[in-house]
Amino acid sequence: MSFFDDLPEPPSRPRQPQPIRPGWFGPPSDELPGILPVGGFVYRSTSAVVAVKMVEVYSTGCLFDVTWSVRRADESDQEWRDVAEQSFSRPGPGMMFGVSLADGRKAIAAHPTPSMLEDSEDVSGPVLTRRGGGGGSAGDEQVEGSAQFWLWPLPVEGDTRIVAKWEELGVPESSLVLSGARLADALGSVQNYWDV
Numbered sequence: 001m002s003f004f005d006d007l008p009e010p011p012s013r014p015r016q017p018q019p020i021r022p023g024w025f026g027p028p029s030d031e032l033p034g035i036l037p038v039g040g041f042v043y044r045s046t047s048a049v050v051a052v053k054m055v056e057v058y059s060t061g062c063l064f065d066v067t068w069s070v071r072r073a074d075e076s077d078q079e080w081r082d083v084a085e086q087s088f089s090r091p092g093p094g095m096m097f098g099v100s101l102a103d104g105r106k107a108i109a110a111h112p113t114p115s116m117l118e119d120s121e122d123v124s125g126p127v128l129t130r131r132g133g134g135g136g137s138a139g140d141e142q143v144e145g146s147a148q149f150w151l152w153p154l155p156v157e158g159d160t161r162i163v164a165k166w167e168e169l170g171v172p173e174s175s176l177v178l179s180g181a182r183l184a185d186a187l188g189s190v191q192n193y194w195d196v
Helices: 076-088 182-189
Strands: 034-036 039-043 048-057 063-071 095-100 106-108 129-140 141-151 160-166 170-177
Touching: 034 182, 039 063, 039 160, 048 106, 048 160, 048 170, 048 182, 063 160, 076 129, 076 170, 095 129, 095 141, 160 182
Parallel strands: none
Antiparallel strands: 034 048, 039 048, 039 170, 048 063, 063 141, 095 106, 095 160, 129 141, 160 170
């Protein structure tokens, strides 16, 4: 007989239902997204780049994969350290990121998020939030970083303009137009995990 053979069975507990998350909270947890390989520059100069690498399209919204890079010019060591510190800051005091929809509505990735509001159940959108993922690196010649932004609901009626601005790093307000027709095409590739 083993030392552990006479352990009592743990008590059974009732199964907990999966919590229902509102669409603006993030991508559905049971979908394989359609992929739109954008590969477009929001801004590009000899010293700084902001680009959208790809868009993951879900039935309820889309996830932008954004990257940025700054190349050192003639900055002093202290100025370059300041640039490196700025490049890792969250949107808000650092990079401003937003979208403008074809119907004139816009959303900016900043606080407060709908979850911070009292009536978060009645959110009509559009909502743009920064999601997990991303990171960055810095060296003596270049700093780079990345982040993901969730846009809800999915804008398939007309084009969506992606807008970025990062004054501290020399990035003026710049934009990239994303076709609603291309988003709609990618929506056709979304697969639900359990539709078998």
